[in-house]
Amino acid sequence: MKIDSVDLFYLRMPEVLDIGDGSQDSLLCRVTSNGHVGWGEAVCSPMVGITSWITPMSHSGCHPVIDSVLGQRLDSPEDIRQVYRNVRQNSFYGLLQSDLLISGIEIALWDCLGRAKEEPIWKLLGYNKTERKLPYASVLFGDTAAETKQKAVDMRSKGFKAIKFGWGPFGLTTVEDDAAHIHAAREGIGADGYLMIDAGTVFKDDVEAAANRLPALAEANVYWYEEPFDGYALAEYGALAKRSSKVKLAGGEGAHNAFQAEQLIDYGGVGFIQIDTGYVGGIGNAYRVAQYATSKGVKYVNHTFTSQSALSSSLQPFAGLKESNITEYPMEPKALCQELTVNRIDVGSDGMIEAPDAPGTGITINTAAVKKYLVEAEIKVKGKTLYSTPTV
Amino acid sequence: MKIDSVDLFYLRMPEVLDIGDGSQDSLLCRVTSNGHVGWGEAVCSPMVGITSWITPMSHSGCHPVIDSVLGQRLDSPEDIRQVYRNVRQNSFYGLLQSDLLISGIEIALWDCLGRAKEEPIWKLLGYNKTERKLPYASVLFGDTAAETKQKAVDMRSKGFKAIKFGWGPFGLTTVEDDAAHIHAAREGIGADGYLMIDAGTVFKDDVEAAANRLPALAEANVYWYEEPFDGYALAEYGALAKRSSKVKLAGGEGAHNAFQAEQLIDYGGVGFIQIDTGYVGGIGNAYRVAQYATSKGVKYVNHTFTSQSALSSSLQPFAGLKESNITEYPMEPKALCQELTVNRIDVGSDGMIEAPDAPGTGITINTAAVKKYLVEAEIKVKGKTLYSTPTV
Numbered sequence: 216m217k218i219d220s221v222d223l224f225y226l227r228m229p230e231v232l233d234i235g236d237g238s239q240d241s242l243l244c245r246v247t248s249n250g251h252v253g254w255g256e257a258v259c260s261p262m263v264g265i266t267s268w269i270t271p272m273s274h275s276g277c278h279p280v281i282d283s284v285l286g287q288r289l290d291s292p293e294d295i296r297q298v299y300r301n302v303r304q305n306s307f308y309g310l311l312q313s314d315l316l317i318s319g320i321e322i323a324l325w326d327c328l329g330r331a332k333e334e335p336i337w338k339l340l341g342y343n344k345t346e347r348k349l350p351y352a353s354v355l356f357g358d359t360a361a362e363t364k365q366k367a368v369d370m371r372s373k374g375f376k377a378i379k380f381g382w383g384p385f386g387l388t389t390v391e392d393d394a395a396h397i398h399a400a401r402e403g404i405g406a407d408g409y410l411m412i413d414a415g416t417v418f419k420d421d422v423e424a425a426a427n428r429l430p431a432l433a434e435a436n437v438y439w440y441e442e443p444f445d446g447y448a449l450a451e452y453g454a455l456a457k458r459s460s461k462v463k464l465a466g467g468e469g470a471h472n473a474f475q476a477e478q479l480i481d482y483g484g485v486g487f488i489q490i491d492t493g494y495v496g497g498i499g500n501a502y503r504v505a506q507y508a509t510s511k512g513v514k515y516v517n518h519t520f521t522s523q524s525a526l527s528s529s530l531q532p533f534a535g536l537k538e539s540n541i542t543e544y545p546m547e548p549k550a551l552c553q554e555l556t557v558n559r560i561d562v563g564s565d566g567m568i569e570a571p572d573a574p575g576t577g578i579t580i581n582t583a584a585v586k587k588y589l590v591e592a593e594i595k596v597k598g599k600t601l602y603s604t605p606t607v
Numbered sequence: 608m609k610i611d612s613v614d615l616f617y618l619r620m621p622e623v624l625d626i627g628d629g630s631q632d633s634l635l636c637r638v639t640s641n642g643h644v645g646w647g648e649a650v651c652s653p654m655v656g657i658t659s660w661i662t663p664m665s666h667s668g669c670h671p672v673i674d675s676v677l678g679q680r681l682d683s684p685e686d687i688r689q690v691y692r693n694v695r696q697n698s699f700y701g702l703l704q705s706d707l708l709i710s711g712i713e714i715a716l717w718d719c720l721g722r723a724k725e726e727p728i729w730k731l732l733g734y735n736k737t738e739r740k741l742p743y744a745s746v747l748f749g750d751t752a753a754e755t756k757q758k759a760v761d762m763r764s765k766g767f768k769a770i771k772f773g774w775g776p777f778g779l780t781t782v783e784d785d786a787a788h789i790h791a792a793r794e795g796i797g798a799d800g801y802l803m804i805d806a807g808t809v810f811k812d813d814v815e816a817a818a819n820r821l822p823a824l825a826e827a828n829v830y831w832y833e834e835p836f837d838g839y840a841l842a843e844y845g846a847l848a849k850r851s852s853k854v855k856l857a858g859g860e861g862a863h864n865a866f867q868a869e870q871l872i873d874y875g876g877v878g879f880i881q882i883d884t885g886y887v888g889g890i891g892n893a894y895r896v897a898q899y900a901t902s903k904g905v906k907y908v909n910h911t912f913t914s915q916s917a918l919s920s921s922l923q924p925f926a927g928l929k930e931s932n933i934t935e936y937p938m939e940p941k942a943l944c945q946e947l948t949v950n951r952i953d954v955g956s957d958g959m960i961e962a963p964d965a966p967g968t969g970i971t972i973n974t975a976a977v978k979k980y981l982v983e984a985e986i987k988v989k990g991k992t993l994y995s996t997p998t999v
Contacts, residue, residue, distance in 0.1 A: 262662040270654040311703035447866035474839035593987040
C-alpha cells in the first residue's frame with residue numbers, strides 16, 4: 216500500500232476560553248491508503264500545524280511535511296518509522312512545529328495500517344496482550360483547603376481510587392498554604408488512595424521553591440510530584456530528584472521527541488515519564504520511550520486530556536507493560552471531544568480500563584461531529600491556494 | 608515606549624533550490640515603538656512563523672504570539688526579557704514554532720530600543736567595548752580529497768586563516784576516505800591555519816561511527832568537530848566528548864532555547880557552543896548562553912548563514928568576550944541576503960571583524976530589496992483575514 220492522501224481538519228468549539236483546557240480545539244488528521252482509512256490527532260495549534268504541511272520549502276532541511284509523507288509505502292510498522300525519520304531528516308531546521316504535526320499523522324498511519332491488517336496497534340507493536348490499567352481523575356485544587364478536601368471526597372465517591380490535584384493556587388502563595396491543600400487532599404481521598412500533585416511548571420527553574428514543598432508531599436504519601444519546572448529544565452529536575460528520597464518526580468508531557476523524554480529519565484531523575492502520543496512524534500516514539508523507561512525502572516504514564524480516540528492511541532504504546540499500571544483518563548473534555556467518537560473506552564466494574572481489542576485504535580470517528588465543529592480556513596501564497604478545508 | 612506595531616515579511620528568492628543553503632528565504636520582522644523602527648530576522652519557515660503570530664488561541668497555554676507582544680512596554684532590556692517570558696508562558700504547549708518567531712521579533716525589539724537610546728545593542732547588554740574576532744570561511748568538502756585540498760588552498764589565498772569544511776561525502780563512505788579529506792584540507796590550509804570539520808549530523812546517534820573519525824581529526828590538529836549527531840542527542844555528544852581528548856566537539860545551532868544550549872555544555876561536553884540568535888529565542892537568550900559558556904570554559908561561536916543584519920545581531924551577544932574569538936561569517940549568501948542591507952560588516956585589513964559601534968544593530972535594511980523579494984500571502988479563518996502581506 217502507499218499513502219494515497221492526508222487530510223487535515225481544524226475543529227474548534229464555538230467559544231474557546233482562556234483556561235488550561237486543551238480539549239477546546241483539535242487538529243484531526245485523516246490518512247487513506249488502498250481504500251483503508253486511519254485517523255489521528257496532533258496536540259498542536261491547528262493552523263500552525265496545517266501551515267507546516269504545505270509551507271513552501273526554505274532549503275533542503277526545511278521541507279513542508281507533505282514532501283516526506285505523501286506517496287510513501289505503508290505495508291509495515293517499519294514503513295511508518297521510515298516516514299517519521301523522513302520528516303526529521305527533511306524538516307529538522309526552521310520547522311519545529313513539524314514534530315507536533317507528524318505526531319497526529321503518524322497515529323493515523325498506525326490506525327490505517329491496523330485496520331488494513333485487522334489488528335490492534337498494540338499487536339503491531341509486538342505486545343501479545345493488553346494489561347488493565349488504573350485510570351486517575353485529574354482535578355484542579357480548590358481555592359481553599361476545605362474545597363480541595365471536598366473535591367477529593369467527591370471524586371472518591373465517584374469510584375476513583377487515584378486522583379491528581381493540580382494548578383490553581385499551588386506554588387503561588389506560601390509553603391504552609393500548599394501543605395494545607397496537600398493534607399486536605401489526602402484526608403479526602405483516604406489513606407489507601409493514590410494521590411498525585413501537579414505543579415504545572417509553576418516553579419520554572421527555582422529548585423528551592425519546589426523543594427520547600429517536599430516535606431508535606433512526603434508526609435501525605437504523595438505518589439508523584441509532577442512538572443515542578445519548565446519541561447526543558449533538566450538540571451533542575453535532576454537536582455530536585457536528588458533531594459526527594461520518598462516522592463518521585465513526574466514529567467514529560469512537553470517532550471516533542473524521544474530524546475527529550477529519555478533525558479528527563481537520565482538527567483532529570485523522574486520516576487514517572489508522562490508522554491502525549493500526539494506530541495512526542497506519535498506511537499513509534501512513545502513505544503520507544505515506554506521500553507526505555509521500563510529498562511530503567513521508570514513507570515510510563517500517558518498524558519491525555521482530550522478525546523477517546525486520543526486516549527486509545529495513547530494507551531497503545533504501553534498496553535502490554537504490566538509495571539506501568541496507571542493511566543490518565545480525560546474526565547470532562549469539551550463537547551467537541553465528547554462527540555468526536557462513536558464509541559468509548561469505558562471504566563469497567565473493576566475500576567480499570569484497557570486498550571481496545573479491535574483493529575487500529577478500535578475507536579470510530581463520528582464524521583457528523585467533524586462536520587459540526589469544522590472550521591473553514593484558507594492559506595494562499597503568491598495567489599495560489601496551498602490549503603483549503605477539505606471535505607469530510 | 609510601547610510596542611506599537613509588529614509586521615512580518617516573507618521574503619524569497621524567485622527560485623528556491625533543494626540544497627543546504629538557508630539564505631534562500633527570510634522571515635523579516637519589523638517593530639515600531641514611539642516612531643522608532645527596529646528589524647530582526649527569524650531562522651524559521653516563514654509561513655509557519657507568520658501563522659504562529661495570528662493563529663486563533665487553543666487554550667491558556669497556546670496563545671498566538673501577538674497576544675504576548677503587541678502593546679507591551681519597551682523602555683529597557685528588562686522589558687524585552689519580559690516579552691520573551693510572556694511568550695514562553697502563553698505559548699508553551701502546542702506552539703513550538705513560537706520559539707523561532709519570537710527570536711526574530713526579539714532581535715527587532717533590541718534594534719528598536721538601541722536606536723531609541725542611540726546605543727549599540729552590545730552596550731545595552733552591558734559590554735564596554737567590542738573585541739575583534741576572526742571570521743572563518745565555511746565551505747563544502749570536495750567530491751575527492753584533491754578537490755578538498757584545492758578548495759583549502761583557494762580560501763587561504765583569499766586571506767582566510769580559519770576554514771570550516773563540512774557535509775558533502777563526509778561520513779557517508781569509509782573512515783579512510785574521510786581521513787583523506789581531512790588530511791587534504793590540512794595540507795591546503797597549511798600548518799598554522801584553523802581547520803574545523805562539520806559532520807552535519809550525519810551520524811544521527813551512532814557514537815562508534817563518529818568516534819572512528821577521531822584519529823584523523825586529531826592527527827590533522829582539527830580545531831573543532833561539529834555536529835556529529837542530531838542536536839537533541841545529548842548522551843551521544845557526552846559519550847563522544849569523553850573519547851576525544853584532543854579535538855573538542857562543537858554544536859548548538861539547533862538549540863531553540865537557552866536550556867538546550869546549556870545542556871549541550873553540561874551533558875554533551877562540547878568545547879564550542881554555536882548559537883543562532885535567530886533560533887535560540889533572540890539576543891537575550893544568546894547572551895545568557897554566552898555568559899554561561901564563558902563560566903564553564905567553553906567558547907561561544909555564532910551560527911550565521913544569511914544576511915549582514917543577521918550577522919550583526921549574532922555578534923552582539925558575545926561582542927565583549929575576548930575568549931570567544933572566532934566567528935562564522937556568511938560567505939556567499941543568495942542575492943536576497945546580499946541586497947537586504949545598505950551597509951555591511953567588512954573584514955578589516957587585519958583579517959578580523961567586530962560588531963558595529965552604532966545604534967541598534969548598526970545595519971540599515973534596504974527597503975527596496977524587501978519590496979523586490981516580498982511574497983504576497985494571506986491566511987483566512989472562518990472568512991476573516993488574519994494575515995495579509997503588510998506594506999513595506
